[in-house]
Amino acid sequence: MERTAGPIVILALVLGLAAGPGVCGTTVTLTLHDASGAAVPGAVIYLDGVARGPVKAPTRVVVDQRDKLFVPQVTVVQTGTDISFPNSDSVSHHVYSFAQPNAFELPLYKGGIHPLVRFDHAGIVTLGCNIHDSMIGYIVVVDTPHFGTTDANGSVSLPDVAPGGYQVQVWSPRLDPSKTIAGGALNVDTAPQSQLIGVARKLRPEPAGGSSLLAGDY
């Protein structure tokens, strides 16, 4: 029995992956617009009401620093994800966030000398640099595997959503950088579906290249 236990376990794992959420879930496409009817691109959308499960891939994410900007400026990850913060600039940066309980600090550095930072708590993590006040970025940590960022048309497709009732949550620095906004209820059945999500706020102007527009938040 000892000799066959290994291959049997491996086969079971492969079958388990193949028969994962894709078998029972469907794709939900959500399109976001603001109070004036304008599409909201670059917004984070996620679904609450999901039992906490394993972290969805990727479990490691990179937030780069280039031309004194965080790249990307907005990142959304599931709780339990490790993020690296390499500095690709020729000048040093000193990256930090005061957002409790996700606060962290990476003292003055270039390149990738610092270890990964794990984000175990849901919330909005505003990133700054002690040297360059204009550098601002965001990590939205969500306690669900169903999340995405809207495209130029304000749409996002969320695959493998199991049938059931969910609450849609929305976040964008151009709506309200300090909190998520309720986007209404979503009832998912077994067929692919689309739904419009409206938020009762107008989009703020696009901040120009790491603007300090939101600097008061941290």
Ligand SMILES: [Cu+2]
């Ligand atoms: Cu800097």
